[in-house]
Amino acid sequence: MEKSYEVTIGVLKRKLPIIPISSTVAIASFVLLGDTEMASYAAAELVKRITEPFDEIVTMESKGIPLAEEISKITHRKNYVVLRKSVKGYMAHPISVPVKSITTNESQTLVLDGNDVLRLTDKRILLVDDVISTGGSLTAAENLMAKVDANVVCKCAILAEGTAATRDDITVLGSLPVFSI
DSSP states (O other): OOOEEEEEETTEEEEEEEEESSSSEEEEOOOOTTOHHHHHHHHHHHHHHOOSOOSEEEEETTTTHHHHHHHHHHTTOSOOEEEBSSOOTTOSSOEEEEEOOTTOSSOEEEEEOGGGHHHHTTOEEEEEEEEESSSHHHHHHHHHHHHTTOEEEEEEEEEEEGGGGGOSSSEEEEEEOEEEO
């Protein structure tokens, strides 16, 4: 029988499979993609908690996308920016930074399309993600925003995992443990 962990986020409950990510560590795998009920509910709850005014919403590919879209709708924004994990052919003058996350063994890149630079420069940024673990993706996103003179005023996620749950610089709705194997 597969091990699982039940998480409660407000009025919603999800049974998450516990997945090994190394020989010593496992996580409760929270996947927002395809869960429209959770994306909608979590966005509404996060918007209630965001106290800093912001101009633009930025998220990282790919699991933060549905949350950013719902926050965008609730806050009446026409657009949001997605930082990609690789350079795409349609990008003009992409800007990138390295990123290391808990769920990926090798180093990755976080890329901002040069077409979005003017839109973000001198703007107040809301950074959105689904789960914060080590904070590597978030730090890379902040570094990328600094490269284009954008000011990150608020960071939010549905869940904080492990020690990220003790951070006071991120607005979250709940926490997940990290499991030793």
